[in-house]
Amino acid sequence: MSTFLFIKRVDIISDIIKYSIIVPTFNRVERLRGLIDSLKKQTIPKSEYEIIIVNDGSTDSTPLLLEKEASTCKHILLENNGPAYARNRGAKEAKGSILVFTDDDVIVPVDWLERIGEILFDAGIDAIGGSVKNCIDSTIAAAYNDMLLYLLEKYNQDKVYFLLTNNFACRKIVFNTLGGFDERLTIGSEDREFVTRLTTSKYQVEYVPGLKIEHYHNFTLWSFCKHHFRFGRASHLFYTVINADNIYDLKPDTFSNYIKLFSYTFKRVNDYSRYIRISITILSQVFFLSGFLFSSIAGTKNLRANRQGFKITRKIEQD
Numbered sequence: 001m002s003t004f005l006f007i008k009r010v011d012i013i014s015d016i017i018k019y020s021i022i023v024p025t026f027n028r029v030e031r032l033r034g035l036i037d038s039l040k041k042q043t044i045p046k047s048e049y050e051i052i053i054v055n056d057g058s059t060d061s062t063p064l065l066l067e068k069e070a071s072t073c074k075h076i077l078l079e080n081n082g083p084a085y086a087r088n089r090g091a092k093e094a095k096g097s098i099l100v101f102t103d104d105d106v107i108v109p110v111d112w113l114e115r116i117g118e119i120l121f122d123a124g125i126d127a128i129g130g131s132v133k134n135c136i137d138s139t140i141a142a143a144y145n146d147m148l149l150y151l152l153e154k155y156n157q158d159k160v161y162f163l164l165t166n167n168f169a170c171r172k173i174v175f176n177t178l179g180g181f182d183e184r185l186t187i188g189s190e191d192r193e194f195v196t197r198l199t200t201s202k203y204q205v206e207y208v209p210g211l212k213i214e215h216y217h218n219f220t221l222w223s224f225c226k227h228h229f230r231f232g233r234a235s236h237l238f239y240t241v242i243n244a245d246n247i248y249d250l251k252p253d254t255f256s257n258y259i260k261l262f263s264y265t266f267k268r269v270n271d272y273s274r275y276i277r278i279s280i281t282i283l284s285q286v287f288f289l290s291g292f293l294f295s296s297i298a299g300t301k302n303l304r305a306n307r308q309g310f311k312i313t314r315k316i317e318q319d
Contacts, residue, residue, distance in 0.1 A: 018121075019049035019113050020094030020172070024086035025104040026055075029062045031216060032104040036069055042113045049100075049113055050074060052093055054086040084181035084190035087165070091172070091180055099175050103166035107135075107214040115211055116169045126203040127170040129163025129195070130211030139273060140219045143280040156207040160199055165191040167213045174203055184241050188234030193242065221280075228284040232291020 021039060025032050032053070039051050051073045055062055057080030066075040076089055091099055098120055102108060119128050131152060134145035148164065155162030168191070178197055181190040198205050219227065 017048060017050050017095040018117065019044075019098045019100050019169075020091075020096035021049060021051045021100045021102065021113075022054065022087055022090035022094065023052065023102055023104055024054045024056050024083050024090070025058060025062060026080065027058045027060045027062070028104045029058070029060045029065050032062060033065055034107055034216070035102070035104055036065075036073065038107045038110075040072060041110050042108075043111045044113050044117070046072075050095060052076065052090045054078065054090045056080050056082070056086045082183075082186040083165070083188070084183045084185050087190075088180040088183065091175060094172060097172050098169055099172050100169045101165045102168075102213065105215065105217045106132075106166050107216065109213070112211075112213070119206065119208065120169060120171065124204065125206050126174045127163075127168070127195075127198055127205045128208050128211070129160070129169075129205075130167040130207075130213065131209045132164060132167060132215045133212050135214045135216055136218045138218060139276050140221060140224050140280055141217065142273075143277040143284070144217070144219065144224065145215065146277060147281065147284070152207060152209075160205040160207050161196055162192055163195045163205075163207060166215070167211065170198075174198070182241065185234070185237060187230060187237065189238035193238060196242075224280070225283065225287045228287040229291035229294075232288040232293075233295040234291075235288070236292045236295035 023032070023035065036051065036053075040046075042049065053066055053069075053073050054076045055066065056078050063075075063077070066073060074093060076093060078086060078089060087101060098116070100113065100116060116128065119125050132145065132148055134141050136142075151162050152164070178194070178201060180194075182193050183190075185193060195205065
């Protein structure tokens with residue numbers, strides 16, 4: 001089933017576009033507005049980069065915003081197919097030799113692209129990922145940020161295995177050689193799988209903690225719990241996919257890793273709020289495990305449209 005509805009192209013006067021910024025979005029028009037404003041303020045010449053917004057079926061006023069930004073952004077409209085498919089569609093339209101991925105709920109610093117270029121062009125690295133700073137005055141958001149930072153530190157100690165696709169850049173030739181994000185991972189984990197594929201394919205990948213973006217993802221307690229239930233389902237789908245491929249030696253986290261997560265939060269915070277944040281972290285993992293177990297019982301098919309035929313550089317089993 002084809003989900004491509006239309007693409008609105010913008011002619012950008014340039015001999016060479018170096019960077020293609022790809023942003024999937026879904027019903028976050030106000031956050032998206034802030035991101036676009038920050039992308040237009042980059043220190044490098046505007047002729048050197050393009051902004052590609054992939055509207056993944058938004059039902060809010062996102063199309064109106066993108067009409068107003070038509071002189072600066074390409075706009076791709078899709079049905080709602082999830083982040084992996086949306087990012088791949090954006091990459092297909094990209095003109096730049098560097099693909100830069102981010103999300104619609106962040107603000108990037110003015111020298112973001114300049115710093116990415118210094119590493120990828122000057123140091124000969126194939127892909128990089130940066131860190132994230134929570135900018136929402138909320139204990140729940142702070143606890144979520146603790147978990148992201150823990151995962152970045154844990155999985156990138158000796159070799160890079162985990163990067164965030166809201167702050168990630170990769171050479172286009174490498175991205176295309178590997179076949180892009182695995183579209184079978186329809187509800188998340190596509191970032192972890194792609195980075196694992198990068199590193200096991202012997203490409204040069206670096207985690208750059210100093211390359212920070214500002215994150216403005218707010219949560220209620222209930223939305224936070226649902227978010228981690230969904231992450232649990234995504235994790236089960238992730239291990240189902242990689243076990244079917246039989247090319248990675250990855251296993252779910254052990255109980256000791258959860259203890260390390262809780263102690264990480266405890267050490268990062270010195271005031272009484274640490275106890276609230278740890279409680280929230282424990283609650284998140286309860287919902288994460290519930291989602292994982294739910295999918296192990298109910299299965300992972302039909303979470304969105306059942307993707308088949310992801311067969312670009314790897315032989316995989318069809319669903």
